[in-house]
Amino acid sequence: xxxxxxxxxxxxxxxxxxxxGWLDSISKSVIKDLGGVxxxxxxxxxxxxxxxxxxxxxxVTDVLAGAAEVPYDTERVIGESLALEGFARYGxxxxxxxxxxxxxLVGNAVARNSLRPTIPYHFVVVDSxxxxxxxxxxxxxxxxxxxVRSMHDESELAxxxxxxxxxxxxxxxxxxxxxxxxxxxxxxxxxxxxxxxxGQQFQGMIGDLQNVLFxxxxxxxxxxxxxxxxxxxxxxxxxxxRGMVRVLEALQAKEASATDKKGSWFSTHPPVGxxxxxxxxxxxxxxxxxxxxxxxERFAAQRAKLL
Amino acid sequence: xxxxLRIASALLLVLLLAxxxxxxxxxxxxxxxxxxxxxxxxxxxxxxxxxxxxALTVLETDAKWYRVTTPNGQxxxxxxxxxxxxPPAQEQSGxxxxxxxxxxxxxxxxxxxxSRSIRGLSPETEQYANSAGSPQQNRDALDRLMAxxxxxxxxxxxxxxxxxxxxxx
Numbered sequence: 001x002x003x004x005x006x007x008x009x010x011x012x013x014x015x016x017x018x019x020x021g022w023l024d025s026i027s028k029s030v031i032k033d034l035g036g037v038x039x040x041x042x043x044x045x046x047x048x049x050x051x052x053x054x055x056x057x058x059x060v061t062d063v064l065a066g067a068a069e070v071p072y073d074t075e076r077v078i079g080e081s082l083a084l085e086g087f088a089r090y091g092x093x094x095x096x097x098x099x100x101x102x103x104x105l106v107g108n109a110v111a112r113n114s115l116r117p118t119i120p121y122h123f124v125v126v127d128s129x130x131x132x133x134x135x136x137x138x139x140x141x142x143x144x145x146x147x148v149r150s151m152h153d154e155s156e157l158a159x160x161x162x163x164x165x166x167x168x169x170x171x172x173x174x175x176x177x178x179x180x181x182x183x184x185x186x187x188x189x190x191x192x193x194x195x196x197x198x199g200q201q202f203q204g205m206i207g208d209l210q211n212v213l214f215x216x217x218x219x220x221x222x223x224x225x226x227x228x229x230x231x232x233x234x235x236x237x238x239x240x241x242r243g244m245v246r247v248l249e250a251l252q253a254k255e256a257s258a259t260d261k262k263g264s265w266f267s268t269h270p271p272v273g274x275x276x277x278x279x280x281x282x283x284x285x286x287x288x289x290x291x292x293x294x295x296x297e298r299f300a301a302q303r304a305k306l307l
Numbered sequence: 308x309x310x311x312l313r314i315a316s317a318l319l320l321v322l323l324l325a326x327x328x329x330x331x332x333x334x335x336x337x338x339x340x341x342x343x344x345x346x347x348x349x350x351x352x353x354x355x356x357x358x359x360x361x362a363l364t365v366l367e368t369d370a371k372w373y374r375v376t377t378p379n380g381q382x383x384x385x386x387x388x389x390x391x392x393x394p395p396a397q398e399q400s401g402x403x404x405x406x407x408x409x410x411x412x413x414x415x416x417x418x419x420x421x422s423r424s425i426r427g428l429s430p431e432t433e434q435y436a437n438s439a440g441s442p443q444q445n446r447d448a449l450d451r452l453m454a455x456x457x458x459x460x461x462x463x464x465x466x467x468x469x470x471x472x473x474x475x476x
């Protein structure tokens with residue numbers, strides 16, 4: 001008699017805790033996977049630690065702790081300055097206000113469920129034949145018309161924009177350049193004081209950011225981190241998180257025939273196949289992914305404007 | 308024989324009760340503009356609009372919804388995508404900023420943005436554009452981009468039209 005009563009009591013007690021924890025278990029599994037990303041170097045093939053000089057020359061290192069301390073308003077001016085260079089490098093916005101608003105709606109829908117939900121985000125489709133998307137510090141996000149053309153539904157667009165929001169949230173770009181450290185050594189910088197030495201430092205820093213985001217690419221582990229953030233953010237919003245997988249599958253199919261890879265995801269991001277392997281493993285951890293939104297029709301109406 | 312078994316069972320019960328109590332779930336609001344609903348339906352009445360970072364105590368879970376209590380005692384339902392088991396990172400802003408203070412509330416309200424269409428680029432960005440020799444068409448493109456703002460009601464309508472997330476049911 002006593003045992004079944006005890007068991008029933010325990011079952012009642014434990015059920016809510018187990019149920020409430022399902023979301024947590026996904027978060028934790030993603031965190032665990034992030035931990036795995038950090039150990040991407042195979043055992044026995046550990047790279048020798050680069051010297052300080054090598055780090056300074058290469059520019060790209062682990063995310064620097066100082067990046068977390070750059071205030072938002074400073075970050076925003078850096079982002080706006082870099083965006084000017086983004087238009088110069090990749091082209092001007094596609095002249096279609098309805099398309100631009102649509103991309104901003106999808107982008108903001110995911111951004112407010114991201115790891116950094118409280119800053120304003122701005123998204124822009126630029127007229128470019130390259131498969132590319134990148135994020136300026138502070139929340140200005142570019143996506144090329146060619147990359148949008150390669151997509152099939154809204155969940156894919158949401159995933160790419162959430163990947164870029166992930167870079168902004170983690171402050172990956174700013175954390176990847178040594179020269180950003182000058183920011184911690186100066187006081188209030190005004191438009192007037194930016195004409196002097198500080199202005200030169202600032203311009204140099206924007207140059208470094210262009211080098212990292214447009215040419216060399218961020219450290220691979222930061223890209224994997226943004227991929228995972230993209231799936232989690234899309235899922236939390238209600239989009240099928242496998243949109244990220246499908247975008248990369250489409251890219252993989254086009255890689256062989258892509259004539260110009262310089263300055264695109266093919267040259268600045270980790271190999272597509274490697275990203276897919278990692279993402280497919282994570283996708284399996286979202287039990288109800290197939291039931292979430294993809295919205296191919298709503299997306300097609302906007303994509304048609306790019307054809 | 309029975310006695311030690313009863314003690315063991317009692318101990319087990321105490322242990323499990325303690326575990327369940329410790330697991331009394333606290334979740335944090337991690338989405339901007341998250342709302343507490345009267346029922347587990349997106350279109351039900353809004354009990355409160357919650358700030359990101361608010362700690363919530365979970366009372367009940369049902370499918371994709373949590374019934375929760377806020378720190379000031381309000382009860383209602385919140386969609387799973389709006390909460391997390393860890394608080395969101397605090398935004399660094401204002402004091403110590405290179406370009407002057409921006410309060411976190413003005414960041415949240417997007418107040419820095421709403422005036423963009425009338426004032427153009429910030430003086431600091433303008434200074435950079437002059438130093439770097441940015442063409443006028445790129446400055447105009449940036450100005451238009453920063454002036455494009457999506458309002459919260461517009462975003463809700465967009466999600467509702469697409470039957471996304473909490474609007475899927």
